[in-house]
Amino acid sequence: MCLGIPGKVVEIRDGGSLPMALVDFGGARKEACLAYVPEVKLGDYVIIHVGFAISRVDEDEALRTLELLRTIDELALDQELGAEPAQP
Amino acid sequence: MKYVDEYRDSEIARKLVDEIHRITTRPWALMEVCGGQTHTLVKQGIDEALPKGVRMIHGPGCPVCVTPLEQIDKALAIAARPDVIFTSYGDMLRVPGSTTDLLSLKARGADVRIVYSPLDAVRIAVANPERQVVFFAIGFETTAPANAMAVAQAASLGLDNFTVLVSHVLVPPAMTAILESPTCQVQAFLAAGHVCAVMGWTEYEPIAERYHVPIVVTGFEPLDLLEGILMAIRQLEEGRAVVENQYARAVKREGNRSAQETVFRVFDVGDRTWRGIGMIPASGYHLRPEFAKFDAEARFDVGDIHTQEHPACIAGQILQGTKTPLDCIAYGVLCNPQKPLGAPMVSAEGVCSAYHAAGRGLAAPTAFPLYDLSRPNR
Numbered sequence: 001m002c003l004g005i006p007g008k009v010v011e012i013r014d015g016g017s018l019p020m021a022l023v024d025f026g027g028a029r030k031e032a033c034l035a036y037v038p039e040v041k042l043g044d045y046v047i048i049h050v051g052f053a054i055s056r057v058d059e060d061e062a063l064r065t066l067e068l069l070r071t072i073d074e075l076a077l078d079q080e081l082g083a084e085p086a087q088p
Numbered sequence: 089m090k091y092v093d094e095y096r097d098s099e100i101a102r103k104l105v106d107e108i109h110r111i112t113t114r115p116w117a118l119m120e121v122c123g124g125q126t127h128t129l130v131k132q133g134i135d136e137a138l139p140k141g142v143r144m145i146h147g148p149g150c151p152v153c154v155t156p157l158e159q160i161d162k163a164l165a166i167a168a169r170p171d172v173i174f175t176s177y178g179d180m181l182r183v184p185g186s187t188t189d190l191l192s193l194k195a196r197g198a199d200v201r202i203v204y205s206p207l208d209a210v211r212i213a214v215a216n217p218e219r220q221v222v223f224f225a226i227g228f229e230t231t232a233p234a235n236a237m238a239v240a241q242a243a244s245l246g247l248d249n250f251t252v253l254v255s256h257v258l259v260p261p262a263m264t265a266i267l268e269s270p271t272c273q274v275q276a277f278l279a280a281g282h283v284c285a286v287m288g289w290t291e292y293e294p295i296a297e298r299y300h301v302p303i304v305v306t307g308f309e310p311l312d313l314l315e316g317i318l319m320a321i322r323q324l325e326e327g328r329a330v331v332e333n334q335y336a337r338a339v340k341r342e343g344n345r346s347a348q349e350t351v352f353r354v355f356d357v358g359d360r361t362w363r364g365i366g367m368i369p370a371s372g373y374h375l376r377p378e379f380a381k382f383d384a385e386a387r388f389d390v391g392d393i394h395t396q397e398h399p400a401c402i403a404g405q406i407l408q409g410t411k412t413p414l415d416c417i418a419y420g421v422l423c424n425p426q427k428p429l430g431a432p433m434v435s436a437e438g439v440c441s442a443y444h445a446a447g448r449g450l451a452a453p454t455a456f457p458l459y460d461l462s463r464p465n466r
């Protein structure tokens with residue numbers, strides 16, 4: 001219950017008093033409430049906890065983290081060689 | 089799946105393990121607070137791939153495990169009433185109370201229903217006006233926005249057959265309690281990313297400063313955990329102790345303001361008892377007086393509850409990080425996921441169940457990690 005998972009908003013629905021969406025989790029689809037992430041648009045990724053989106057996944061930050069992780073051994077090499085570490 | 093698979097890349101995982109080995113010069117003890125993170129660490133063998141002397145202590149961050157026995161017994165007493173439809177997240181059904189669990193009660197005819205979201209419980213209440221619908225509102229800061237919204241919805245719909253049995257716990261006071269303990273061995277924390285997605289991390293800044301512990305807000309995939317560990321060890325090695333955010337793609341410093349607003353409209357902070365740990369001041373949520381009519385404890389008189397834990401279970405010490413499941417004589421023998429004696433064996437986020445699923449200390453391994461991190465390259 002406590003695990004949140006990222007999913008893609010594939011349909012925004014009018015749930016009466018609450019904004020709802022259909023969210024795709026790599027094939028499995030479930031309804032979720034968007035009340036806490038009013039900025040979310042169709043196609044965005046959100047983290048879902050017990051049927052509520054609690055956060056929008058930030059694409060730029062996601063790419064930055066992956067870029068940084070991919071170059072981690074180059075950074076290490078630079079540091080071993082005494083170079084200035086690159087700005088994160 | 090996007091935002092999942094790329095954070096499981098085995099080549100990058102290997103690089104991160106190497107980098108952790110490269111920068112580590114001393115033994116360190118780190119605690120991952122969240123049970124979901126414990127599960128990934130143990131399943132992927134990440135804790136075993138770390139440099140010798142670097143230890144992951146598993147924290148109390150499994151909401152199912154820390155829900156006090158007394159609350160479970162109250163849930164059982166309420167669920168047994170013929171006028172009640174008792175609704176709960178699925179993980180709670182097999183948690184042992186003093187004498188039985190919700191699933192056994194259901195098998196004997198009680199109307200116990202699993203819901204995925206608390207809004208489902210509200211829907212059940214709308215559809216069954218002649219019955220009392222009770223929702224077991226448990227969890228950390230991650231489920232609080234959903235549970236609060238369910239109460240707010242029930243209020244705006246004017247429902248008088250919907251109540252919640254609240255047992256909400258909060259992470260920062262538990263971290264403080266662990267740090268205050270005279271036997272505390274934790275030198276750095278991986279804070280639970282999704283708790284911070286809701287609450288932000290400003291509450292952690294005074295903790296990092298006061299106790300001089302690095303705190304790294306960390307995600308849940310293997311690469312997130314490895315990077316979180318790397319960032320924490322880097323701080324330890326450099327003698328720094330600040331809050332850093334590994335999980336920038338989902339967490340902002342201020343958290344989710346709109347979720348916080350609803351949480352604090354419905355809930356107040358108050359003392360909470362944690363199963364196996366005891367009372368921690370200001371460590372949980374209670375319904376605010378304006379929402380008192382939605383309090384199941386007030387609506388149903390459950391009488392005197394006398395709780396009794398299984399004598400073999402050492403869950404309390406495990407949740408505080410002073411013991412591991414391998415220290416428990418019942419582990420894997422009397423206690424297993426099919427027949428749990430204590431809460432940490434029930435939930436997927438419980439330490440005992442994580443160890444059992446990975447075959448730790450069992451004759452035959454029951455699961456195999458995604459990749460082999462056990463032999464560092466260098």
Ligand code: SF4
Binds near residue numbers: 401402406418429
């Ligand atoms: S293995 Fe079972 S009995 Fe032992 S501490 Fe864990 S839950 Fe309790």
